[in-house]
Amino acid sequence: EVKLVESGGGLVQPGRSLKLSCAASGFNFNDYWMGWVRQAPGKGLEWIGEINKDSSTINYTPSLKDKFTISRDNAQNTLYLQMSKLGSEDTAIYYCALGSSIAYWGQGTLVTVSS
């Protein structure tokens, strides 16, 4: 069974940084692109970016490229999202996603940016 479990969310002050993790199991993590999607409260879904199997290619939505960094550790079956210079507009549930077509989603982790 595919499982994607995000962690690392919480309350963070504006301007600070936060790093999210996604622990993957139930499939061969090394064989798949992985990505992140977010959803602001009561809003639609926004694709953040994705990373290929060996981390040689990382794509971002242009508006988020300067503040978010995606990485992965294949030995630990873990995907990461480093977020910097956070603002209130970044308050959202952050989902880990399997594959470019998003075959599976994690349960999400809530990030709240507020002073």
Add this chain to the structure above:
Amino acid sequence: DIQMTQSPSSMSVSLGDTVTITCRASQDVGIYVNWFQQKPGKSPRRMIYRATNLADGVPSRFSGSRSGSDYSLTISSLESEDVADYHCLQYDEYPPTFGGGTKLELK
């Protein structure tokens, strides 16, 4: 970025209805459109991939179709468990983009 214009944004439905939700792509995205179902407080679930293919475990009352740049999700004989939000996604071009979502509500 490619715009996926999803309609309607909300819909009042009855059990047993046939429901159709549509996304119109601003550019050609080929077959690279997925549909997701999202229930309150839950993460999305892939229902349809590559425009017309039913994802594993999805009931056969769900179907996807394409007509030119219009992509549709149809639910035949709506059941109570189908009342949810639905989202389309194009992943033909970067960045992938979602439609605005459709909320189904029971009359």
